[in-house]
Amino acid sequence: MLSIKNLHASIDGKEILRGINLEIKTGEVHAIMGPNGSGKSTLAAVLAGRSEYEVTQGEVLYNGINLLELEAEDRAREGIFLAFQYPIEIPGVSNINFLKTAISEIRAYKGLEPMAAKDFLTLLKEKQELVEIDRALISRSINEGFSGGEKKRNEIFQMAMLEPKLSILDETDSGLDIDALRIVANGVNKLKSEENATVIITHYQRLLDYIVPDFVHVLYNGQIVKSGSKDLALELEENGYDYIKAEVEA
């Protein structure tokens, strides 16, 4: 589904991604781990289409399409979803209205009829129960006054509503207490299927106890320096990132 070849990207003239290579197939869960500053969030931002980053080399194919040529909103409409590390607040715009507009835009892009109000409400109720999010929360303005945990759960709720093909979760576990972590993980697991793929960006093994990855990659200095199965994550937990750095420098 996603094929990244030799991707280089910079911001303000500073190169962050120095040749990323990654293949993701439908039905797979990939975890990307690495120390601070290794380029994890940058990778997410570049895939989502943030214009602040300049791609200097390489290609990204998404279902055969050259992803780098698409505008951010079109990438979203093609089924790419980014669960933000720091979800922003938009006062005055209700979650419901926001999702209605998003779904409407995505359907228009695909040449579909707009969703009937009745169907939208049914979908809302279904997904709200699926990810165990409070009805009161969704009626409010986007993330306004939400706690850190509530914001992250709202991201997963939106993911449930938009049914993306490729979900990128950027440090979704940061700032979550044990219970919130469990609920978020549950939600992600329920949304996983053979038709979609998930990329989990995280520092810690913890989340991966709940969302079991098929592949684990370690990002260091803008490159994927090691890949393995879920056991790699356990190794990292044991030994920290220093031993990876040692391996690389050797």
Add this chain to the structure above:
Amino acid sequence: MNEVLEQKINTDYKYGFVTDIDADSAPKGLNEDIIRFISAKKNEPEWMLTYRLKAFRHWLTMEEPNWAHVSYPKPDFQDIIYYSAPKPKKVLNSLDEVDPELLKTFQKLGISILEQERLSGVESRIALDVIVDSVSVKTTFKATLAEKGIIFCSFGEAIQEHPELVKKYMSTVVPYTDNFYAALNSAVFTDGSFCYIPKGVRCPMELSTYFRIEAAGTGQFERTLIIADEDSYVSYLEGCTAPMRDENQLHAAVVELVAHKNAQIKYSTVQNWYPGDKQGKGGVFNFVTKRGICLEENAKISWTQVETGSAITWKYPSVILKGDNSIGEFYSVALTNNYQQADTGTKMIHIGRNTKSTIISKGISAGFSNNSYRGLVRIAKGAENARNFSQCDSLLMSDQCGAHTFPYIEIKNNTAIVEHEATTSKIGEDQLFYCKQRGIDNEKAIGLIVNGYCKDVLSQLPMEFAVEAQKLLEVSLEGSVG
């Protein structure tokens, strides 16, 4: 004179188109002769002419004010035509009999209100008074309203048919001495709407006036007077458009509202006068005096405005809270783009006891525009237990525009509680990207965010207007990302 006008009228247009109707107009300039001409044209009684002349003579002694945070070339008052009337073909009884040219004009304007009008049998109908170039062209539903004793007609007609009401109330809220433009209006006003709701009557439909400036070089000086007698209720909508022109057009209106005991007046405006082009050339000067008085106890007056047009918007819809327990409200969205300027706000004057006022002002600046909120909350010595809540928010859309707030608070009674909040914000890149990452493009995202920002004000508008207003905000902000 008519040939000259005809030529001018055949200029090209886009949204601001020009209607080809025969106009019957005064020569340019302002002097006592012109005033007599106007009064004669309208067949006015002696007392009205006397009033006009008094106002004119007073105006001559006044100086144009320049304390507002706007700058503009002073209008040349001798270079304006003060009367221009489209000649109606015959007496109008139904919309079908309206001059077809005019009807085409309305269709082009795409006024949803008129669409509703034509779909007879629909529950919420709106009585419509159409004013083109200072003359009321059509007032619908007069008969239906008359059954309830409601008078809704043009101001000119009211002078003829209901002189006692006009004499009793006109100028009591905005005397001609009030300010420079009120004096000018009092001298040369040509038409507007008049409305009287009798005791105990709840007006069954929205009353609406649609203003349009057509002929070139004319000023629009309309006068509106709305009286709600004891225990009555009326909701009134005002919509405004004008065609594109290179020169500035002056719109100096006066609106007076009077609410008696337990009465309520809701006055909503969606203003989209031509704002000038992208370089700031042309556009309407909207210098308006609007004021309501809660004359007796438990009266309530609400002003709701969405101002997106005009090169310059200069107005302070105000409420004098004379009656005990009376309530005044002001909800405003003022949007300026390109080189527009706005200095707008309200005055809430608390005089009676236990009075309350609410002010919610949302300013949006984009392009190179300048947007100022100016508000006064005055609590008089005898105004026991007065309450005010004010919220003035500014949203900056570009890095070249300006947003300013000039709140004035004068309190002479120490039982008053006055709250004031103000915020200044901009639409963040992060917010826009968040929307984009959910499949919503820039234009739509801005529309969403701006409408969310204006929610508290838009929710005050009658439903018909709320939808128009939302679309208008989006259209006015097209291309303003930055």
